[in-house]
Amino acid sequence: MTVFLIIVVIALLGVTFWQMSKILKLSKTGHEDSTQVANDNDNKNQGYLMLGFVVFLYIFMIYSFWAWGDFYLPEPASAHGVDYDRLMFISIGLIMTVQVITQFLLYFFAYKYKGAKGQRALFYADNDKLEFIWTIIPVIVLAGLIIYGLFTWSDIMNVEEDEDTLVVEIYAYQFGWKARYSGDDNTLGKANVRFIEGTNIVGIDKSDSYAKDDKVTTELHLPVDRPVLFKFRSQDVLHSAYFPFFRAQMNVVPGMITQFSFTPTITSEEMRNSEFMVEKVNELNQIRKERSKELVANGDVALDPYEFEYYLLCNKICGISHFNMQMKIVVEEEEDFNSWIAEQESFGETLKKEEEQKVSSNN
Template sequence: MTVFLIIIVIALFAVTVWQMSKIFDLSRDTTHTDSSQIANEKDNKVNGYLMLMFVVFLYVISIYCFWHYSKFYLPEASSEHGSEVDNLMFISIALIMFVQVLTQGLLHWFAYKYRGEKGKKALFFADNDKLEFIWTIIPVIVLAGLIIYGLFTWSDIMNINEEDDPLVIEIYAYQFDWRARYSGEDNTLGKANVRFIQGVNQLGVDESDSYGNDDVIINELHLPVGRPVLFKFRSQDVLHSAFFPHFRAQMNVVPGMITQFGFTPTITSEDIRASEYMVEKVARINEIRKEKSKELMAAGEVPLDSYEFDYYLLCNKICGQGHYNMQMKIVVESEEDYNAWMKEQQTFGETMAAQKETKEDVPVELEEAPMETEEVAVVEKKNN
């Protein structure tokens, strides 16, 4: 309500100033002034200079933004195909900026150079085939080349060579978390369906499918460096989007269907933490957290922990209230460390067997023991 009242006051103040300016105009001596609504040479000259000043300001602010905010760029891509994506992105930006600088410069320079002057008459011609050919065929050639280059790049990324023996991992999305299901020693995922979700079987893996017995379900994604990985995505509820920013990968996770994407990690978590870019970034973040911790401690609250970089899988679709916190840690490590970690994990078959043993250990009389007549009467009395 306070904000609404402030907006009303500002609007009324603006109207008052406008009305006062009209009164001031009406009270001026117009004998020696030009009160015409038609722009004169002085007006045209002022607007011409303003156009030049604006384009200079536009160039200066653009250069400043590219320089100052370059520290927020993502670091070097951590996947094989990431460099191709970055190249495509930078080529697109370079073409856009070239056209923008050229066209905006000409637009504002012409507005100044050909401003209205007394005795100057504009040259008019209905059409010019040469000019129309130039500004039509050049964009067509450039855009066609960019699109073809993009299609070839996309085709190389999406066509995964099965002969490379990629590691098959299912990424399962649900509000508001991720689960990873590794394909086990046979590198083949077992069948799954949301209808099979029950108890510890949170991903709905089909128990009757032998391929699923050696699957490993975990909430932290570990990837071996240098090995191709094929991700198969599945959603339990709504549309999600699996976003791997540092690996330049993203794929929609659609309910009722399986989508897939693959890449080869090239930089381990330890190596990227030691990179110059990440060391500087982590230092800046910890400096900010340190200052914030002082404020928290002064208010009697718990200070913030020191920040350490980790890869993360994020959701890039607004999928509900918990969307902002839908993330899963990714650890890229050596093949030896990955194999050692995998040996420590429990397979789906072992998990289901442990659940059955737990059920069998519960005495039948405790599960289905009938209540005595007096107990039934007491329960009914409480319910009523």
């Protein structure tokens, strides 16, 4: 990586100095080239540079895909994510094909038809057939993409809620997240920021009978292979709940409830042990180790080794600490989820405790 970097910098500086020296040379000869309009010599040089540039562009693109292609997120951990990735790869394949062809034509023509004295350009103003062809081809290709995309879109966005669906509220505030589970009745109690008070940090309506069994947590646990319907609520400004590993995202808007639904298909454990993630985490820990050395040398604390967890992050500018607004997500087997959720305190219990405390402090 660093080697590549150095090569790039040196190459660029090289080009700069080469051009600079050419300028100096040209400015000395003076007379023949005083119009500042490109002459045959310029056309030739710049034509070759055009060819050189398209070579650079190709190498750079190939290098990017080779070196950074694996930045792409691991296999999708949600049911719809598979369709998402398929559509993504088809689209990337398509646009890269067009990219490779058109960039070649552009720069190759620029090289091939570089001007020279006596060369005659072709007066070629129109060709209806040609223009029809390159209107209709994009039309057909795009029609295909649009139709495919729209089917996938409506599959993802049309939520069919049945008894099995787990309803979870994701609550956003500057700068963190809370999850609220709907409890045994699978119905979220009413809530509004006006009810926020003391331990009732997400503003649940005490008088709503559905609210008693709601559970507010700081981690998001999800049972694998069960559809989850997320209801998003924000306390203050716009946030965006971005679940990159699940190919899911929805803005969180104060004053309204937005929603998104997906079915997690890969547990945290499985993802952690997948070939991709093992390799990735090793690499990350290598980087962290090296960085720690520097830090320790400067008298700072070393970085902890990294272990993969799914996360939810904020993806809509929301204030000073926008860059650190995250929540851990754990996808686990149904039994593990059940025992975890059973341990969490329900809103009713919290209220009771509070009242008892009040009573005892009054005595």
